[in-house]
Amino acid sequence: MPKSPKKPSLGRGLDALLSRKDSPKVQGSAGSTEQLSEPEQEKRGVQLLPTHRVTQAAYQPRQVFEPTALAELAQSIREKGILQPLLVRPRGDGFEIVAGERRWRASQLAGVDELPVIIRDLSDREALEIAIIENLQREDLGPLEEARAYKTLMEHGLNQEGVAQAVGKGRSTVANALRLLSLPGAALQALEAGEISAGHARAILAQPEDDRLWALDQIRRRSLNVREAEALRRGRETEVPAPVKVNPPRPFKQLEVDLSRRTGTRVKITGEDKGRIELNYGSREELERLLGLLGYGDAEG
Incomplete structure (x- = not known):
């Protein structure tokens, strides 16, 4: 089935990931819905496996499968069968899904006993790349599913640039997706x-x-x-701290104390080389007393 010119190729492409010297080249295995003829199925290495021998994907980036859509696909499978083989890899005594988990789930709802599959021996990283590419081509991944898938690829040894190349995205797209996890x-x-x-x-x-x-x-x-x-933008009140009062040095503090005791009133001296002396009084009688102490009364008399 020819690819739409509007759909860019992703990463190295599934062809490159799936091609093996000992196996036919697989095309359209990531989301195409074309029905394969029996000769084409044979050419592409399609086999039938009992449903119970196929297990859920270990590296499935998609976590949410909408029940209504699954039910609709199950009904379509009952009427027309599975139009596109699943991609699986050997795992223990059975086979693990690499691409096509949605079809597998719908097939279980439809009561299907056998599944058409393409078997490939793939590494964990290759399996994850294919699963991501399949879902990205179908635009099935949510933003966090996509971010977690990229993170898993990085845990398998790729840096951000490597992830971007593997899935055919820009490095900034991958970086922005990963930021969501914070x-x-x-x-x-x-x-x-x-x-x-x-x-x-x-x-x-x-x-x-x-x-x-x-x-x-x-x-x-x-x-x-x-x-x-x-x-x-969060509004914040600008708090202006109260100015800190710094007491200036008082070089004549002890002299102030001595004069206050001698005169019987508060004495304040300001300045050093130049300044003034202040004497406080609270009544006319106290003023006259202070003037007397200063010798003013004697000069008048």
Whole structure:
């Protein structure tokens, strides 16, 4: 089935991942819904396996399978059969799904006893790459499922650039997806549940770390769209600290004490080389007493 020109190829492509010298080249195994003729199935190495010998994918990035869509696919399988073989790899005494878990689940609902499969001996990393590519081509992965899939690839030895090349995405796309995993727990749950979008999540991450839960609360309570969430700025009162009063040095402090005792009133000296002396009085009688101490009365008399 020819590929749509609007759909870019992803990473190294499934052909490159699945091609083996001892096995035919597999095309369209990531999401194509064409029905294969028996000669074409034989050419591509399609076999029938009992359903009970096929087990769930260990590296399935997609965690959410919508029940209604599964039921519809199960009904289609009852009427038309499985149009596209599953890709599996040997695992113990059975076979593990690499691509096609949704078809496997729907087949169980439909009561199918045998599954058409293509068997390939794949490493863990190859299996994960194929599973991610299949889901990305079908646009089935949620933002956190995609981010966790990229993280798993990195745990298998790839850096961000390697992940980007493997799945045919830009490095910045991979980096932005991985950043979602640093959201606060409440925001992760909201994104997983579809309460907020990936755009909302990135707006939350743009906030200072201490304001991220506040931003999530604002988005929920006010039903903000992404643009409004990006414009959120937490208002903070600017607290101007009170000026610290620094007492200037008092070089004549002891002299002030001595004069206060001698005159019987408070004496204050300001300045050093230049300044003034202040004497306090509380009545006319006290003023006259101080003037007398200073010799003013004697000069007048």
